[in-house]
Amino acid sequence: MAQTNSDTTLYAKLDEFIDSLQTKQGALIPVLHKAQEIFSYLPKEVQNHVAHKLEIPSSKVYGVVTFYSYFTMTKKGKYRVSVCMGTPCFVRGADKVLAKFESELKIKAGTTSEDGMYSIDALRCVGACGLAPVVIVNGKVYGRIQDNDVEGVIKDFLAEVEA
Amino acid sequence: MNPTRLQVLICGGTGCISSGCLDVETAFMESLEKHGLTDEVFVLKVGCLGFCEQGPIVKVYPDNTFYVRVEGKDVEEIVVEHLLKGKTVERLLFKDPETGERYFYYKDMPFYKSQHRVALKLCGIVDPEQISDYIGVDGYQALAQSLFDMTPKEVIDLIKASGLRGRGGAGFSTGSKWEFAYNVKGDKKYVVCNADEGDPGAFMDRSILEGDPHSVIEAMAICAYAIGADEGVVYIRAEYPLAVNRLRVAIEQAREYGLLGKNIFGTDFSFDIHMDLGAGAFVCGEETALLNSVEGLRGEPRIKPPFPAVVGLWQKPTIINNVETLANIPQILLKGADWFQSIGAPGNSGTKVFALAGKINNVGLVEVPMGITFHDIIYKIGGGIRGGKKFKAVQTGGPSGGMIPVKDINIEVTFENLLKAGSMMGSGGMIVMDEDDCMVNIAKFYLDFTVEESCGKCTPCRIGTTRMYEILDRITKGQGKEDDIKELKSLGETIKDTSLCGLGKSAPNPILSTIDWFLDEYEAHIKDKKCPAGACKDLVSYVIVPEKCIGCTICARVCPVNCIHTVDQTVGKNKKLHVIDQAECVKCGACLPKCPTKAIILE
Numbered sequence: 222m223a224q225t226n227s228d229t230t231l232y233a234k235l236d237e238f239i240d241s242l243q244t245k246q247g248a249l250i251p252v253l254h255k256a257q258e259i260f261s262y263l264p265k266e267v268q269n270h271v272a273h274k275l276e277i278p279s280s281k282v283y284g285v286v287t288f289y290s291y292f293t294m295t296k297k298g299k300y301r302v303s304v305c306m307g308t309p310c311f312v313r314g315a316d317k318v319l320a321k322f323e324s325e326l327k328i329k330a331g332t333t334s335e336d337g338m339y340s341i342d343a344l345r346c347v348g349a350c351g352l353a354p355v356v357i358v359n360g361k362v363y364g365r366i367q368d369n370d371v372e373g374v375i376k377d378f379l380a381e382v383e384a
Numbered sequence: 385m386n387p388t389r390l391q392v393l394i395c396g397g398t399g400c401i402s403s404g405c406l407d408v409e410t411a412f413m414e415s416l417e418k419h420g421l422t423d424e425v426f427v428l429k430v431g432c433l434g435f436c437e438q439g440p441i442v443k444v445y446p447d448n449t450f451y452v453r454v455e456g457k458d459v460e461e462i463v464v465e466h467l468l469k470g471k472t473v474e475r476l477l478f479k480d481p482e483t484g485e486r487y488f489y490y491k492d493m494p495f496y497k498s499q500h501r502v503a504l505k506l507c508g509i510v511d512p513e514q515i516s517d518y519i520g521v522d523g524y525q526a527l528a529q530s531l532f533d534m535t536p537k538e539v540i541d542l543i544k545a546s547g548l549r550g551r552g553g554a555g556f557s558t559g560s561k562w563e564f565a566y567n568v569k570g571d572k573k574y575v576v577c578n579a580d581e582g583d584p585g586a587f588m589d590r591s592i593l594e595g596d597p598h599s600v601i602e603a604m605a606i607c608a609y610a611i612g613a614d615e616g617v618v619y620i621r622a623e624y625p626l627a628v629n630r631l632r633v634a635i636e637q638a639r640e641y642g643l644l645g646k647n648i649f650g651t652d653f654s655f656d657i658h659m660d661l662g663a664g665a666f667v668c669g670e671e672t673a674l675l676n677s678v679e680g681l682r683g684e685p686r687i688k689p690p691f692p693a694v695v696g697l698w699q700k701p702t703i704i705n706n707v708e709t710l711a712n713i714p715q716i717l718l719k720g721a722d723w724f725q726s727i728g729a730p731g732n733s734g735t736k737v738f739a740l741a742g743k744i745n746n747v748g749l750v751e752v753p754m755g756i757t758f759h760d761i762i763y764k765i766g767g768g769i770r771g772g773k774k775f776k777a778v779q780t781g782g783p784s785g786g787m788i789p790v791k792d793i794n795i796e797v798t799f800e801n802l803l804k805a806g807s808m809m810g811s812g813g814m815i816v817m818d819e820d821d822c823m824v825n826i827a828k829f830y831l832d833f834t835v836e837e838s839c840g841k842c843t844p845c846r847i848g849t850t851r852m853y854e855i856l857d858r859i860t861k862g863q864g865k866e867d868d869i870k871e872l873k874s875l876g877e878t879i880k881d882t883s884l885c886g887l888g889k890s891a892p893n894p895i896l897s898t899i900d901w902f903l904d905e906y907e908a909h910i911k912d913k914k915c916p917a918g919a920c921k922d923l924v925s926y927v928i929v930p931e932k933c934i935g936c937t938i939c940a941r942v943c944p945v946n947c948i949h950t951v952d953q954t955v956g957k958n959k960k961l962h963v964i965d966q967a968e969c970v971k972c973g974a975c976l977p978k979c980p981t982k983a984i985i986l987e
Contacts, residue, residue, distance in 0.1 A: 247698075249680035254622065254661055288682040288839070289663030291622050307584035308779070308815050309741035311829055317973070324944075345664065347623065348587030349402040350741035351436025351748060362402040369977060 231259050232270060239274045249275060249285055253292055262296045290345070298333045298340035300378060302326070305355040307346025314367055315354035319343055321371040322356075388426040390467055391445040395508060397432030397591055398626055399748075404455065405429075405440035411459035416467075425467055431595015433508040435495055437747035438478060443490070443508075450490040451476040481745055481767060495746050498764050500727060502735045503551075503588075503711040504751045507595030512630050515637040518598040524643055526717035527602050530609055531651050539610040540566055543713065545721035547733035552578060552669070552706030552811055553784070553886065555799040558713075564693035565611040565701045573613035574702040575604050575655075577710060578674060579620035579627070582666040583782035584833065586813035588737040589707035591749055593620070593627040596711065597634035601644065601657060603710035606717065607703055608655040616657035617697070619674050623664065631659060666783070666837035669811075670885045671704040673839065684841045685885035706811070708737055729755025732798040742779075742815040743770045755796045758788060762816060773818040777901065781810030783830045783837070784890035786897025787823065806897040808890065822919035823902040824909050828856040830894035838887065845888030848879040852895060860920045864910030869899060918986045921971045925987050926964050932983030935959025939975035939984060948975065 238255045242248050252271055253263065260267050263286050272279040286292045304310075304319040319341070323329055326339045333340035349355050352364025358378040366374060394400075394409050409429060416422050433441050438452035442462070449472055451462065458476060465471045477486040478493055487493045501507075510517035518524070530539050544559025565573060577600060581589040593600060604616045620628055635657055638644040646654045665683045667673045672686035675697050696702025712734060716724050725733045732754035738761065741747050745767035752761060758778055762768070769775050777787040786807035788795070795801050799809050817826065831853045840846045852875050855868050876892030883889050899906060908914045915923040928939070928948075934956030940948040947968035950960035964975075964984075976984045 247678060247680040250663055250677065251661065254663070284682055285680070289665050290836075291662075291664035308782070308813070308829070309585045309747070312742045312815065312817060312821055312826070345582065345623070345666075346584035346587070347398070347402075348581075348590055348739075349399045349436070350585055350587065350739065351399045351439055352402055353741065353747070355402065364403055368973070 234259050235267075235270070236274065239271075245275050249277070249282065250289075253282075253286060257292060262293050264294060264296075295331075295333055295340075296337070297342075298338050300339050301342070301359055302339065303342045303344045303357040304330070305345075305347045305349070305353070305357070306343045307348075307350065307353075309350040310346075310354040313353045317368040318354050318356065318366055318371060321368040322375075325371055325375060389424040390426070390447075392425060392427045392467075393430050393443040393445065393508070394427065395431075395433040395439060395441040395443075396429035397436070397439075397594055398587070398624075399432065399436035400439035400441060401626065403439045403453075407456040408440050408442065408454050408459060411456040412463070415460050415463040419463060419468065421463070421467060428511055430509065431507040431512050432504075432591035432749060434499075434504065434591075434749040434751075435478075435746065436749065437745070447472075448489055448491075450478060450487065450493070452478045494767065495748065495750075495765055498756070498760060499751050500735050500753050501751045502715060502727070503592060503708050503737055504595070504749070505715065506599065507591060510596060512595055512597055513633050515598060515634065515641055515643075518596070519641075522718060523598055523714075524602055526714035527605050527609075527643070528649055529717055530606050531649055531653055536566060536610045536612065539606060539717070542721055543610075543716060546716045546724040547721075547731070548709065548712055548716060548724065549732070549799065550706060551708035551712075551736065553809070555809060558705060558709055561693055561705075562607060562610050562703060564691065565613075565703050568694050568701040570612075570701050572615075572698075572700045573608075573611055574697045574700055575608045575611070575613045575616040576671075576674070576678070576697060576702055576704045577604055577616070577618040577620075578669065578671065578704050578706045579618055579624075580662045580668045580674060581621060581624075581707075581811060582669045582837075583784075583811045583813050585741050585815050586739045586782060586811045588739055588749055588812055590621075590624050590627045592707050592711050592737075593624070594630050597627075597631045598638065599714055600631075600707055600710045601634055601638050603705075603713035604657060605644065605648070605655050606713055607705065607710070609653055611701070611703055613703070614654050614656070616655060617678055618657060618659045619662055619668070619678055620659055621664070622661040628659065628661065635659070665839070666833070667839045667885070667887050670887060673885065674704065675702065682839070684839045685887075687884065708812070728753045729796060729798050731800070736797070736809070736812055738812045738814040740766050740814050740816070743773060743818040743821070744768070744816040745770050752797075754798055757796055758793045761797070761814065762793070766816065769816065769818050771818075773820065776817045776819055776821060777823070779807075779815040779817065779826070779894070780813065781808040781890075781893070782813045783833045784808060784886065784893055785810050785813075786893045787817075787826075787901055789901040806900055807893065820917055820919065822860075822915050822917035823898040823905045824856065824860055824915075825917075825919050827895045827898045828853065828860055831856060831891070834887065834891040838891070842883045842885075842888055844879045844882040845891060848875050849888075849891050851875055852879075852892065856895070859906065859909045860915070861922045862909070862913040862920075864906075864913075866910070868910060869903070869906055872896075873899060924971065925966055926969060926971060926973070926976065927985055927987050928962050928964055928979075929983045929985060930955070930961055932981045933961050934981055934983075935961060936980060937962070938978050938980065942974045942978050944972060944974060945970050 268282045272282045330343045356363045442451040442454045548558045549555040668677045668683040673683040677683040692702045737751045947965040953961040955961045
């Protein structure tokens, strides 16, 4: 895939980080963290680039990326809806909240809408159990959400960004 | 001396930040400025105070007043009434949901009364981003004492004598673990802090790192001195940005003060720490999987023995302790092994932090002496079951643990008793379930978690948990078969016997334990195709009680699939009775809360 100008800057940023490392031993996971921070996700091209820079096989990079749930190979939406599915949230109805988001936004958890507007993720515990069930949209926390609050949450985050 | 007259402490744990404590902080700053009080009142954001349910929490010193659920709009009143006039704002005090009584001081509150804070001692008292606060309360004194007055062997003997056991799961003696690494000859050793808190619903390690990071740094340095290590790693979840940040600040400050780095306190002891971010894999809480992850590999467990104390990180002797275990160490050194032994139960000295959550009134972080009963935790501290519902079970040990049913509510909480009851201590999640929770569905929930988190190395865990999940899924959908329970038990036992690491060895526990205690619920699903708790969607139907229906049409209007029709029967004020077409109903539940006469029920 051809690199655009903005891509080139991003790759340069990543290279700068990799070159600043004292050792490449055990550096793969920190490098992938940085790469995801820069690119927001880890497509094949980025993985190949990392493999090349660290002088390890691409298969090893792919193996690590797919092993850890924090790393993602799909681009997230403009609005990132994260529903906590820790046990305390689950027993207070997070599964119904997640299902409601899926039906309202017409996408499944773990995917992004075709227009790139929304993505939904089921999160492991965020540890804000006092507010269970918890939903986080682009960093904003919505606590004690029930399935019939979902429409309100969507309206709220859409308004927030437009305003 | 601090020239300020009053101090306002705002809880800055993740729970309170999520419920808006940053707005409260800003509001205080603005209001104090407005009233010209900035020199008299000192505002401080502290670590987790534990009572997450009532967050954001604000404490006012020296009066020691404890305000709960404070919002930005309440701040002006606190400033005017309390800080200026000295009058407590009573409506913001904690109100007991049972008795209606309001509490002025946190020590009188039932939530805090039975607690004993050791690991959380300084959380909510010191400013986690100021090393001077920690030093002001004897911080790094224990490290100095070890370096100047004790040999490494004496440190190890003291920790052994205290009876401290690992707080991350299995409860192995911390002192003995250190001794293994001490006895191995080697030029390079490591100390690793396991802060990969993956158990859903457990957040004590995060709270300690957010509220009192220096106690963990100090403990790691003490361990390093004891075993002869010079390098430390904190393996921490990337999902905990606040803890990562506070720890980073703390490590930098400790370096500036010469408490990390070369020749600490001018001795020949050198030790430094760096952080490694985890990337969201539950199995990495297992110590050998964690080591692989630090080395940049997939987090698959290694075969033990050799144990990490002998062959660990980069093949060198390594001690891996969890955050809560470490947080106890400085105080054991300062106060002695006998003091620590005096807390808790025989063979289970000290305290344990539990994250109390689920269907309970007082959700939060509680630290209690070992040996306390579940009854005391749930009813005295937790304030009983939410909404007056009936208690069904309490789950401990997360995806590796099991259910403690009503009949065992009076057992004393110790490592051994929990194992005997078919559960385990784990990292300290304690999730309370009530009559509305279906035990089969909960078992399925935990198994869904382990299926996803199984690293795939061992076939019994990889394939076996998937097979168990399929069976449970079938049961909750009303397609259970006669011998499913037998099959689940046999698969469960095989997975436990033949998996390499703790994840596989314990993954069947939530299922086996619910079968043990709630067999009748499984049978109801399988034989009668009924979910007694009404939680399994496929086994319940929404029905309108004709006697209660007033024909208002609200339910028909909210139904997304238009399956609520009228029939030719008059109800209410000349309206038509509504019925739900069971063949078309998708069981979304949208109608249920909308009915003004509560005519819609679950059957």
